[in-house]
Amino acid sequence: MIAEILAVGTELLLGQIANTDAQYLSRGLSALGITVYRHSVVGDNPGRLREAFFQALERSDLVIATGGLGPTMDDLTKETIAEALGLPMERHEPSFAAMKAFFDRLGREMTPNNEKQIWFPQGCTVLRNDRGTAPGCAIEHEGKTIIILPGPPRELQWVYDNQVVPYLEKRCGRKFISRFLRFYGIGESTLESVLADLIAAQTNPTIAPYAGSGEVQLRLTAAVSDAEDADALLDPVQRQIEARVGEYLYTDRWGSMAETVVRLLAQTGKTVAVAESCTGGMIASALVDHPGVSQSLLLGVVSYANQAKETVLGVRAETLERYGAVSEQTACEMAEGVLRISGADVAVSTTGIAGPDGGTEEKPVGLVWIGLAEKGKPVRAVRHQFTRDRNYVRNSATLAALDMLRRSIAK
């Protein structure tokens, strides 16, 4: 099945937002084994929308239009496509009831222009939207499928996941179950070459690599009929992959490195503290991103200045003088210090040169020491040399510190 995504919105053509809807849908469709051949964006202009829609319909089996379902006069997607296909608009009573309930919950009055959102092309399947007032819809027309979705990403993603995927699965007679394997410490190209034969040979499940910032993911997708068990297809492939690169795998569930650490902390009941210099609060913030960390994170100290390293963390003046702030010794004393004052089970520390200035031949920009202190164990620190810019160095150091933390907690 060949698909095409047509986004409608002048804000995209003005560059006010990026077309992340197209990215989300493209990822999703490729997991369903549907090939996307084109994305297009047009403004809130019926003539140009009609032209682009006809072109898309001619080329593709499935056209997904996004945006332009709001209550204002500018929002013309449904009306323009219905007219192009010669379909009259009809009022959809269940959507009216849902919209009324939505406004009641917010304690707000429903305005007349909102009613526009519950009119749909005759004969379509309405796609419920639990995150907003504009439902989507699916139209079957002369062997082609047209799906119209709301533009706001939160709404689009909900409608896609909960309404479009089941619709397409029903149409294809198959279900698609994905599992994400997330790796740290191995590059995308290395991972791909180590698994090249598996990637080439597999058809069900499919194996698709995904690069993130400093992390690599593999998506395994199994296509199954109702009666079949996706795990029975996915498990053996995951075991084959783990046999080769299992030491880099940190989770086979959805969720970032920080989320994995927070989950492990909750599972083990361990407590943690953080002392940050070059990462300047990023590690603590990455942990606090996830609810449920309040029992586990006892203390974070951002000791960007040497004075704070001494007075708050108890790093010795002698250490700073002799080895410098960016050194194995300082990283160790920072981790020990924050472990001591917090009473946590495990503590991690960072000290490095994020750049762009401050590098020397001996200690170049990108050098980061990461320390780890655990109750009743000898403290240690690991040297990293990261590249690129300040942000990349700080992000890389954050990930490396979280991974060190994760390994120590998981033990």
Next chain:
Amino acid sequence: MIAEILAVGTELLLGQIANTDAQYLSRGLSALGITVYRHSVVGDNPGRLREAFFQALERSDLVIATGGLGPTMDDLTKETIAEALGLPMERHEPSFAAMKAFFDRLGREMTPNNEKQIWFPQGCTVLRNDRGTAPGCAIEHEGKTIIILPGPPRELQWVYDNQVVPYLEKRCGRKFISRFLRFYGIGESTLESVLADLIAAQTNPTIAPYAGSGEVQLRLTAAVSDAEDADALLDPVQRQIEARVGEYLYTDRWGSMAETVVRLLAQTGKTVAVAESCTGGMIASALVDHPGVSQSLLLGVVSYANQAKETVLGVRAETLERYGAVSEQTACEMAEGVLRISGADVAVSTTGIAGPDGGTEEKPVGLVWIGLAEKGKPVRAVRHQFTRDRNYVRNSATLAALDMLRRSIAK
């Protein structure tokens, strides 16, 4: 002038990346007074690229193609467009010299496939790329302009800013100078309605609102000939805007709220400390994002747990018990505590309920107290009630705290 952006890359159609290049170019072109009517994305497929290119060329005066200029066999953009226009490819010697110098600097060997990047359609203007090995090019063809740019955003942005803008300015006989006014504490719709008459009346400079996360920007763009002074056009409009909403304006330079605070700290020589609960390191991290903060940021404490509030910051057990961790009193004692132990001139603190759990009727999710302590002045705290999700609450609290800090430093 009507423009269209055509991105080439299968990674876009697989959803591995979003088309941020189109966003960047659209913003830039609209500042030049050039209207963008369409974005398209096709994969690394010469047939579909040729078809999309001809359609774009028919509709538009300016077609900007992005991506597919790399050294591999998949990279076909230049070759396909040259063939479509009937132009032979020619080797560009200055680009060869530049590429050789680039590889020499990296200490790497230039491989034969890299040479592909220095062949260009006959008669084009080569657009130098100081951030990579693939230069872009501009072709004038039967009254239309075709510009081809490298896909990696860092490279595209450099080539656009430094090569394409001057090229288009020369072609239009005008220069475009933009100034960004950044506001905090006023919503986009309020700002637009307060300035509606100015926005409607202005033609040179143009005034365009830009919404960000919790912040609002206005872009003023003046079109001037070589001899004219852009400031003479921009200054009076900025003064008119400031007369109405000046209290919300925090900078007329490029740069975020955190960057503005870092700049003010450097200018005034003041030092700062931060005590964070619900923001969990985000304020410190936002400051450390910007080089040059090392002299100013003395200490950050992430006291997510009550124990840390007491033992590290010296918040009284009685205060926590009587008023709770999320209270005016606790916010004040946190700010005082971190001011005292750091010896900084000014300190800011946050304590709140980021959600999704933990809210009560009296203290709902989204409630955040922000405290401010300054040497020799009475400490104070401000109550905020933010909405939406955990991330939004934390981001909003970070911005509000930085703005409070900014106002105190700027005084």
